[in-house]
Amino acid sequence: GSNSGKKPVKDIVIAEPVHLIAYLPLYVAIDKGYFKDEGLNVKVITATGGAHVTSVVSGDAWGVIGGPDSVQIANKGSKDPITSVVNVVNRANVYLMAGKNLKPKGTSDQNLAAFLKGKSIAAGRYGGSPDLLTRWLLLKVGLNPNKDVKLDEPADATAVVSLVAQGKDDLANGAEPQINEGIKKGAWGEPFYGFPSLGDYAYSVISTKESTIKKDPETVQKVVNAMLKGLKLVNENKAEAYKVLKKEFPTASDASLKASMNRAYKDQLWSKDGYISPAAVAKPLDVVKKTGIYTQGYQYSKLVDMSFVKKAEKK
Amino acid sequence: MSELSIEHCSKYYKKNGEPMCVLKEADMVARGGRFVSIIGPSGCGKSTLFNIIAGLSKPSEGRVRLDGRDITGESGHVGYMLQKDLLLPWRTILDNVIIGLEIRGVPKKKARERALPMLQKYGLKGFEQDHPDALSGGMRQRAGLIRTLLDDKDVILLDEPFGALDAQTRLQMQNWLLQIWSDFQKTVLFVTHDIDEAIYLSDEIYVFTPRPGRIKAKIDVGLPRPRDEKTLMEDRFLHLKRELLLMLREEREPSG
Amino acid sequence: MSELSIEHCSKYYKKNGEPMCVLKEADMVARGGRFVSIIGPSGCGKSTLFNIIAGLSKPSEGRVRLDGRDITGESGHVGYMLQKDLLLPWRTILDNVIIGLEIRGVPKKKARERALPMLQKYGLKGFEQDHPDALSGGMRQRAGLIRTLLDDKDVILLDEPFGALDAQTRLQMQNWLLQIWSDFQKTVLFVTHDIDEAIYLSDEIYVFTPRPGRIKAKIDVGLPRPRDEKTLMEDRFLHLKRELLLMLREEREPSG
Amino acid sequence: MAEKSVRDASGPVIEDRDREQAKIRRRAFVGQMIVGLLIIFLWEFLTWIGWLDSYYWSSPSTIVRTGWVAITEGTLLQDLAYTSGATISGFILGTVVGSALGLSFWWSDLYSRITEPYLIAFNAVPKLALAPVLVIMFGIGFDSKVILAFLMTVIVASIAAYSGVKNVDRDLEKMLLSLGAKRHHVFFKVVIPSSVPWMVSSLKINISLALAGTIVGEFISSRQGIGRMILYAGQILNIDLVWVGVVVLSALSIVMYLGTVWLERLLMRGRTPKS
Amino acid sequence: MAEKSVRDASGPVIEDRDREQAKIRRRAFVGQMIVGLLIIFLWEFLTWIGWLDSYYWSSPSTIVRTGWVAITEGTLLQDLAYTSGATISGFILGTVVGSALGLSFWWSDLYSRITEPYLIAFNAVPKLALAPVLVIMFGIGFDSKVILAFLMTVIVASIAAYSGVKNVDRDLEKMLLSLGAKRHHVFFKVVIPSSVPWMVSSLKINISLALAGTIVGEFISSRQGIGRMILYAGQILNIDLVWVGVVVLSALSIVMYLGTVWLERLLMRGRTPKS
Numbered sequence A: 001g002s003n004s005g006k007k008p009v010k011d012i013v014i015a016e017p018v019h020l021i022a023y024l025p026l027y028v029a030i031d032k033g034y035f036k037d038e039g040l041n042v043k044v045i046t047a048t049g050g051a052h053v054t055s056v057v058s059g060d061a062w063g064v065i066g067g068p069d070s071v072q073i074a075n076k077g078s079k080d081p082i083t084s085v086v087n088v089v090n091r092a093n094v095y096l097m098a099g100k101n102l103k104p105k106g107t108s109d110q111n112l113a114a115f116l117k118g119k120s121i122a123a124g125r126y127g128g129s130p131d132l133l134t135r136w137l138l139l140k141v142g143l144n145p146n147k148d149v150k151l152d153e154p155a156d157a158t159a160v161v162s163l164v165a166q167g168k169d170d171l172a173n174g175a176e177p178q179i180n181e182g183i184k185k186g187a188w189g190e191p192f193y194g195f196p197s198l199g200d201y202a203y204s205v206i207s208t209k210e211s212t213i214k215k216d217p218e219t220v221q222k223v224v225n226a227m228l229k230g231l232k233l234v235n236e237n238k239a240e241a242y243k244v245l246k247k248e249f250p251t252a253s254d255a256s257l258k259a260s261m262n263r264a265y266k267d268q269l270w271s272k273d274g275y276i277s278p279a280a281v282a283k284p285l286d287v288v289k290k291t292g293i294y295t296q297g298y299q300y301s302k303l304v305d306m307s308f309v310k311k312a313e314k315k
Numbered sequence B, C: 001m002s003e004l005s006i007e008h009c010s011k012y013y014k015k016n017g018e019p020m021c022v023l024k025e026a027d028m029v030a031r032g033g034r035f036v037s038i039i040g041p042s043g044c045g046k047s048t049l050f051n052i053i054a055g056l057s058k059p060s061e062g063r064v065r066l067d068g069r070d071i072t073g074e075s076g077h078v079g080y081m082l083q084k085d086l087l088l089p090w091r092t093i094l095d096n097v098i099i100g101l102e103i104r105g106v107p108k109k110k111a112r113e114r115a116l117p118m119l120q121k122y123g124l125k126g127f128e129q130d131h132p133d134a135l136s137g138g139m140r141q142r143a144g145l146i147r148t149l150l151d152d153k154d155v156i157l158l159d160e161p162f163g164a165l166d167a168q169t170r171l172q173m174q175n176w177l178l179q180i181w182s183d184f185q186k187t188v189l190f191v192t193h194d195i196d197e198a199i200y201l202s203d204e205i206y207v208f209t210p211r212p213g214r215i216k217a218k219i220d221v222g223l224p225r226p227r228d229e230k231t232l233m234e235d236r237f238l239h240l241k242r243e244l245l246l247m248l249r250e251e252r253e254p255s256g
Numbered sequence D, E: 001m002a003e004k005s006v007r008d009a010s011g012p013v014i015e016d017r018d019r020e021q022a023k024i025r026r027r028a029f030v031g032q033m034i035v036g037l038l039i040i041f042l043w044e045f046l047t048w049i050g051w052l053d054s055y056y057w058s059s060p061s062t063i064v065r066t067g068w069v070a071i072t073e074g075t076l077l078q079d080l081a082y083t084s085g086a087t088i089s090g091f092i093l094g095t096v097v098g099s100a101l102g103l104s105f106w107w108s109d110l111y112s113r114i115t116e117p118y119l120i121a122f123n124a125v126p127k128l129a130l131a132p133v134l135v136i137m138f139g140i141g142f143d144s145k146v147i148l149a150f151l152m153t154v155i156v157a158s159i160a161a162y163s164g165v166k167n168v169d170r171d172l173e174k175m176l177l178s179l180g181a182k183r184h185h186v187f188f189k190v191v192i193p194s195s196v197p198w199m200v201s202s203l204k205i206n207i208s209l210a211l212a213g214t215i216v217g218e219f220i221s222s223r224q225g226i227g228r229m230i231l232y233a234g235q236i237l238n239i240d241l242v243w244v245g246v247v248v249l250s251a252l253s254i255v256m257y258l259g260t261v262w263l264e265r266l267l268m269r270g271r272t273p274k275s
């Protein structure tokens, strides 16, 4: 990245739940020096098991990249709630794949219901977004996730592939690179259902504590500025974006990375403007509500603060 | 010239719910500077008595006095060499024998300087830096005895110290012990199984009955000092030996 | 009536890179049914010799023969009671003594039936079901000896079996050992530190020099059998005792 | 002080170790209760006055309430049965196989020296890292949890048994050989029994390792179990429920610990403690 | 066989334990190498002919290739330094504190009995389950990994030391008391040294537990470390890289194991082994 010794540098930690291709705009903003240009030194830590959010609550991390739903759940009863300030992934980045020789008649609710009933599904970890979305879909098509299907919910992404590949499960949900690996392995073909079809969906956003926004709005603005630049580059310069991706995931195969990129662009994975619309927030919160994870309501104005995005656009 | 008196000491244990007497109403006096031996069958409570005197175990009844002072249940007043050699396997012989000095706060270096000549004099020359495992049983016992003597108490309890020594060293050690004893005027209480040894060393001999241990007889040796190997062939010696043998044979009948 | 012969046995260890001799060219014969004692200072290699005879350790040179058959390095041909009591702390006394029978495949129940009277006869009555920890040193040693005797070998090596016994039991055990020995015609090799004991029990006594152990003398006892306590006062006995004492004193000078 | 107790006694004082031991056991039990209640009280109090943030630290009363909901409306009891079943199975399997392995090292110094570092290396590999391979090898059912609990315990048990083997008194071996024993006699009559205290000493460690193994197994993939419940609670940031899981696990491990203490006493029976 | 070696010898056979030990050590080393090579060879061969699915099992050659990429283009070496640093710090801390704790149990039977079950319960709680809570307690930095490695080791070390304490020969204690020793003399001169073999026996178990603790810490939250690398590799389905991590961890644990063997020898120096 570019170096600038002009401004005093502030260290910032952003927690991610996994190291994922979907967070490419964040990695680009770091790699291309967009944060440096703003006088920030950003480090990313990977924190599992809900720790990505708690690390923000406890003050170990400045911000978190993840779903607004998990932020809202964490805010329950908190005196210093977390607020989302910029969008990153604006599609529900989850797909359903079927083992060989299995295919639904169509993607209407009835067809899906008929197809899914009685199947065993290798879902992601229980409570994770892929798993919740799958449960939500089952409810939507009129099935009971606990009775009408058998859900295997391994914590490990690879296990999803192996479960289907070994014929232990009929279906799987997941995202890239699982889809491509599964295809390569012959576990499944192209996904028969993609949740990106739900449209705008605040899947991964960057959030920070309310107190941070009050005390240090400059830094929040700088983060949003840099993230918007990152989003812009990813959306507009595929070649550069791929270079960063390759650098961030040096041991992954080219084929796998390319497949991921192609699917991402095809489904318009990344937010164009960083804006988190009320409709985009409503969907994930509906998912947690329907699945019974979090049934209390939420207030868009409390959960989301778009003032920084708006200010950045004005410039 | 300390005088040790044991007054009416008994010891009971509870075994499988039943009280068991292992030492019964022992009354003994070891007058200052005297050499007193105890002979009795195995399991008659000799070690139990010594543990009581050394303050490591409390008597069920009775008292222990040192120069009139009640020391029942208090340790550290008398030197005590236990029946096992009890050398610390992780220490060299030299460091084993100085442990008593260390406890009294003598600097290690000084303690070593004091112990070294003693080790060398009493047959452990060349083994000072060895660990106990490398020594034969006899040598270990010698080291244990030297450790007790370095502790420098007026009253010394020796629980069969020479039981594991060979005949030569035994005689040598017996003479050496007599030497120490007369030089330093120590009061010695001595447990042994060897009748010869008891007579050869002692002023008085207490004979214990089998369990529960009771004092059966007290014998005054009355052999002139200094004693040497010729003492072993003296009439008085042979007379006492026969007497003790008879006493022990009597003892045997009911138990056999 | 087995005859054991030790031919020119030596044992060297390497200590700190230097070879060290602990037993030098031992030549001994224990003719069938004889009682042979070994007396020697501590560390002179008596236990080493026994280990060699029992086949637990190989001699650096020399051979061991039983009735002419070479048994060097082979175990299980002779009964051996080691210097420590070596009772298994997790077994009761009864189960400890039958271990040799168990190894030979005798059913446990039968073995117990055979051992029980022996335990009861030799002063362990009431302790059959106790664990070794609960016994005094003397009792443990008795159990160890009973274990060896139950093993029923023609040649028995006893490494100071009575060192830890009290005088009464010692005399009792000595007589009992003589009884067994004459009843069963066993060849016995016996290590002791007690001159009285050696003379009282043996047909022959080998005297060892200090380390490196070498045979210094062989003494024929020649006292009539059966022997009893009166033997201890006989002239021949006292004469032999004086002779041995002198021999051991001689030995002492260079080592002291 | 020591003197007094002797003097004041009217009759002879009879030393009774068994009763003293029982007294200490009773006192320890009372002490444990007091410490436990104190912890609970302080926890409740400190979260109540706000010294501890009740958002993270929950509070005993909230935990009990959440736990009650988990029992009545959730599946806490089935989860508990599932986890403890897998733990105990894995523990028994691991201890038995591990002890046998450790004892087998007695037979050959060369064999033990060659094997040991591989066992250690194998043990050190964090099982969670091998999730994909483990799913292939052991599947996702109950068995896979048992196997993980087994894998966690087997090495510790084998090392403990091997330590015991190394500390066998060589003279006991000699004694047996002199009685004409073959090596297998020495092994069964001396090596195994005298290694028992060492093996027993590993039980307490192993029961908690077995529990950890089961939980890891439940993390990798499970439809049931306390581990799965905690993971899920953490995922959805229901920290009260995380605490319920933690408390239940702690209680479970205390119960299992008491079980091993009982087992220890059973196995060490007949060995009078050094007095 | 035993006879022959004696008969054939021309001069007297001088028993030399040190040289025999050295010979066995050399042979064991060769044996370890052979076993290691055999495993690698079989692994490569079986994946090559397809008996093992190379997608899950990778293969030694692929692992080496991927590892090389991870070193040159990734941060494998820094990760390694991070993980081993945290492991060793936690191991040392845990062993020292744990041993001190276990030894302190000597002072009071009541205190030890009250404390022990709480320690065990605390130890049994699987740390990964506590991820959200642990972040609050220990943060996300290097310290938190050290603390987890510490928590994994401290209980095992304390139990080992406590086992040692319980096995101290009471007669040695008596002997010292008879020399006028106070309890602290007994503690420092008898209890500690005679517990050393027990404490040492826990080192090998503890080093792998410390490693596991660090890895768990890295799973929970990390920027660096082998654990994080494995987690990340699993998430992007790069199973080859998972294997690189596993192999590196195994190698690390073998190296650390050898380190503890060396440490063990150092601590046991002067204690002649039972002969």
Ligand SMILES: Nc1ncnc2c1ncn2[C@@H]1O[C@H](COP(=O)(O)OP(=O)(O)OP(=O)(O)O)[C@@H](O)[C@H]1O
Binding pocket: B013, B014, B015, B022, B041, B042, B043, B044, B045, B046, B047, B048, B049, B083, B211, C134, C135, C136, C137, C138, C139, C166, D275
């Ligand atoms: N803690 C205890 N509980 C119950 N009984 C005990 C305890 N300690 C010792 N005894 C018993 O007390 C008796 C006397 O033991 P002690 O060691 O004093 O005998 P001793 O005369 O020294 O024997 P020896 O000459 O063999 O050493 C023994 O029968 C022993 O079993």
Ligand SMILES: Nc1ncnc2c1ncn2[C@@H]1O[C@H](COP(=O)(O)OP(=O)(O)OP(=O)(O)O)[C@@H](O)[C@H]1O
Binding pocket: B134, B135, B136, B137, B138, B139, B166, C013, C014, C015, C022, C041, C042, C043, C044, C045, C046, C047, C048, C049, C083, C211, E275
């Ligand atoms: N493995 C060994 N390595 C080196 N030296 C040894 C070894 N075993 C024994 N020795 C030495 O051999 C010598 C003889 O030992 P041994 O036990 O045979 O003596 P002993 O005559 O039985 O003595 P005691 O009468 O005291 O039992 C001792 O000095 C001892 O240090």
Ligand SMILES: [Mg+2]
Binding pocket: B046, B047, B048, B083, B159, C136
């Ligand atoms: Mg005694």
Ligand SMILES: [Mg+2]
Binding pocket: B136, C046, C047, C048, C083, C159
């Ligand atoms: Mg010997």
